[in-house]
Amino acid sequence: MTSPKIPARIAESLGTEIDMATQAWIWLRESIPHLLGAVAVLVIGVILAKLLSKAADKALNRSGRIEPTVARFLSNIIKYALWAVVGITVLTQFGVQTTSIIAALGGLALAVGLALQGTLSNVAAGVMILIQRPFRVGEAITAGTVTGTVQSIGLFTTELLQFDGVYVMVPNNELWNKPIINTSRMPTRRFELLVGIGYGDSIEQARQEMLALAAADERVLADPAPVVFVSALADSAVTMGMRVWSKTEDYLAVSWALTEAAKNRFDKAGISIPFPQREVHHITEQSSAAGEAKDVAAVPAPDQQSGGEE
Structure with a gap:
């Protein structure tokens, strides 16, 4: 018996399916090494990025010169940069042309940077503040x-x-x-107290009273020593100035205490703290008329000038 013939259309269909399966098997067999290599690169790259970012974070924090926020930020940059390199390497394993992808990512980064330039300027300023530490x-x-x-x-x-x-x-x-x-960085601060005294008061007495005032407060530092001087000759007072140094944490308390104590001490010593004064010369109409009358009386009358001849 002769075997029945398979129609040509069916045979062609079966041949096509066999060729496609063969091609798929060939592609899979050739891609397995690349696939395994890509998986290995991905796993190793992620682990390496994590380890390097942690090591960088620890090293930056151990130095003591960089704030923890900056150290975390820099370590994250290292991690994300390594992730990008791993991703490009994985794509290269499959024969993907990454040049266009890199160019597209660069254009995207430029667009995002232009759109977020205000935010990025704040980030840059934040990094500088954390590094410079003003x-x-x-x-x-x-x-x-x-x-x-x-x-x-x-x-x-x-x-x-x-x-x-x-x-x-x-x-x-x-x-x-x-x-x-x-105002908190330096350990000490200087306070300057200005007090006006009357022109009739003794400058030397005021100086001694202000020095005694500074010596009575334990928060005032002896070095640098307090200094008292004449600051200005104002319209209605002689302005006395005193400069003292104190610890930064005592600055406000010292300024308040010395200002109040200066008023009380000057009152006890009889030294005046004058109000602003101004001399005003007021001329009334009556005094002006009296002055004119005196001028008229000083001129002799015509009959008095010629009376001797009659």
């Missing part, structure tokens, strides 16, 4: 119109608590672009 948490600062105690420093904003208890959040770019006055 202020730390707990210090009192003045920058522009803002004055308060630093509560926290972030990459985008800095939180302050004003002396009146008002909470303020300031963008880092606003702080970095203005002069920053840190």
Whole structure:
């Protein structure tokens, strides 16, 4: 018996399916090494990125020169950069042309940077603040119109608590672009007290009273020694100045105490603290008329001038 013939259309269909299966098997067999290599690169790269970022974070924190926030930020940059390298390497394992992908990512990064330039400027300012450390948490600062105690420093904003208890959040770019006055950084501060005395009072007595005032307060430092001087000769008073040094934490208390004590001590010593005075010369109409009458009386009458001839 002869075997039945398979129709040509069916045979062609079976041949096509066999060829596709063969091609799939060949592709799979050739891709397995690349697939295994890509998986190995991915696993090793992720583990390596994690280990290197942790090592960088520990090294930066151990140095003591960099704030923990900056150390965490830099370690995250290292981790994400390594992840990007791993991703590109994995794609290269499959024969993907990564040049166009890198160019596209560069264009995307440029677009995002232009759109978020204000936010990125705050990040850059935050990094500079954390590296340069013009202020730390707990210090009192003045920058522009803002004055308060630093509560926290972030990459985008800095939180302050004003002396009146008002909470303020300031963008880092606003702080970095203005002069920053840190009143808590140095261990000592100088306080200057200005008091006016009358022109009839003794300057030397006032000087001795102010020096005794500084010596009576234990918070006033002996070195540098207190200094008393004549600051100005004002319109209605002689302005006496005294400069004393104290610890930074005692500055406000010392300024309040010396200002109050100066008034009490001058009162006991009989030294006046005059009010602003001004001399005013007032000329009334009556006195002006009297002056004119005197001028008229001083001129002799015509008949009195010629009376002797009659």
